[in-house]
Amino acid sequence: RKEVEQDPGPFNVPEGATVAFNCTYSNSASQSFFWYRQDCRKEPKLLMSVYSSGNEDGRFTAQLNRASQYISLLIRDSKLSDSATYLCVVIPSSGSARQLTFGSGTQLTVLP
Amino acid sequence: DAGVIQSPRHEVTEMGQEVTLRCKPISGHNSLFWYRQTMMRGLELLIYFNNNVPIDDSGMPEDRFSAKMPNASFSTLKIQPSEPRDSAVYFCASSPWTGGYTFGSGTRLTVV
Numbered sequence: 001r002k003e004v005e006q007d008p009g010p011f012n013v014p015e016g017a018t019v020a021f022n023c024t025y026s027n028s029a030s031q032s033f034f035w036y037r038q039d040c041r042k043e044p045k046l047l048m049s050v051y052s053s054g055n056e057d058g059r060f061t062a063q064l065n066r067a068s069q070y071i072s073l074l075i076r077d078s079k080l081s082d083s084a085t086y087l088c089v090v091i092p093s094s095g096s097a098r099q100l101t102f103g104s105g106t107q108l109t110v111l112p
Numbered sequence: 113d114a115g116v117i118q119s120p121r122h123e124v125t126e127m128g129q130e131v132t133l134r135c136k137p138i139s140g141h142n143s144l145f146w147y148r149q150t151m152m153r154g155l156e157l158l159i160y161f162n163n164n165v166p167i168d169d170s171g172m173p174e175d176r177f178s179a180k181m182p183n184a185s186f187s188t189l190k191i192q193p194s195e196p197r198d199s200a201v202y203f204c205a206s207s208p209w210t211g212g213y214t215f216g217s218g219t220r221l222t223v224v
Contacts, residue, residue, distance in 0.1 A: 100153040104154040
C-alpha cells in the first residue's frame with residue numbers, strides 16, 4: 001500500500017463548479033499535512049496546510065480526519081486558473097525527518 | 113530572494129554519460145531535498161540533507177546515483193553512468209528549520 005493515496009482523476013468540471021479531492025495516508029503517526037499545486041511543467045507549490053480543525057483560504061477548504069487518516073480539499077466556484085494537478089502531501093513523523101511524502105496527484109481541468 | 117536555483121533546466125545526454133545536476137538552496141535554509149518525478153511513479157524523495165549532512169539516502173535508486181552537499185549553498189546530484197530509465201524531472205527543494213518547503217524549477221533530464 002502506498003503511503004499516500006489520492007483519487008486518480010482526472011476531474012473535468014465546468015467553471016463555477018464545486019469539486020472535492022480526497023486523500024488517505026497509511027502512517028498513523030504522520031504529523032503534518034499539506035496540499036500542493038503543480039502546474040504543467042512547473043514545480044510544486046504550497047497551496048495550503050491542513051489542520052485538524054479544518055481550515056479555509058478563500059474558495060479553498062481543507063479538512064483532516066486523523067481517525068480515518070483522511071484529508072480532503074474542496075474548491076468552490078472553480079476558475080479556469082484552478083486547472084492544475086493537486087498533490088496531497090504528508091510529513092511522516094516529527095523531528096528531523098521532515099521529508100515530504102507526495103501522493104500521485106489529482107489532475108483538475110476547469111472548462112469554460 | 114532568488115528562490116531555489118537549479119541548473120541546467122534541460123539536459124539531453126547519451127546513455128552511459130555522466131550527468132551532474134546542481135542546486136543552490138535559499139540562503140538560511142538548513143534542509144535540502146532531491147526529488148525525482150516521472151509519470152509512472154510521481155514525486156519520489158531521493159535523498160535529503162540537514163545542515164549539509166546526508167540524513168536519508170534510501171530513495172537513491174542505485175549506486176549509479178550520488179549526491180553531495182559540500183557547503184550550505186550548493187548541492188549536486190550525479191548519475192554515472194546514465195541510462196534511459198533515468199529520464200525524469202529532478203527537483204531540488206529547501207526548507208528552514210521552521211518548515212515551509214520551496215522547490216526549484218527542476219531539471220528535465222532526457223537520456224537517449
